[in-house]
Amino acid sequence: GAVVSQHPSRVICKSGTSVKIECRSLDFQATTMFWYRQFPKKSLMLMATSNEGSKATYEQGVEKDKFLINHASLTLSTLTVTSAHPEDSSFYICSARDDRRQKNYNEQFFGPGTRLTVL
């Protein structure tokens, strides 16, 4: 099956610093990548959708200047949390999908997540 990795798996940072999280599709090319945020015992909330080579589309209520997303290649997307604050602490999960195939459903393959703790 398709594999998606995330790095780092855990990060602790001080308030006011910026943190970059990488999402890579290891054995397939991802035309589309998604970034989700998950609070403890809660559901996954979509933050943004990114297409390779173009600007990300952010969901309502998500600050694009706060959560910078770059999808520079077909195998890598990055999420940068700028000027992080304790309320940004969460579990961030990416997923990747190859939309070049015409199917009933093109599966999103999820990464293992990144636990961000802002002190």
Added chain:
Amino acid sequence: GQQLNQSPQSMFIQEGEDVSMNCTSSSIFNTWLWYKQDPGEGPVLLIALYKAGELTSNGRLTAQFGITRKDSFLNISASIPSDVGIYFCAGQLRSGNTGKLIFGQGTTLQVKP
């Protein structure tokens, strides 16, 4: 916005018992999906449903896409300890590759050996 109502929120069962959980929505979905998430991991797809009325099995798991396209259920038969985790339903509003996923609130399953 669109919402998926998933129930029950949590279940604590004895090994060997069958489990059933469901999702309902006020919106019509083209695709229903069921995922399992282990602690500290990303979700893994269990079953995907594409047609209203479709009933699909994956080992001990069975899921159905409701006739109205507004609901789905997941059954797990003869539960085992490794079934422990959080189960999410998800719906895709559009067919093909253009839709984003909307997730239910999750059902936390605990299995007592």
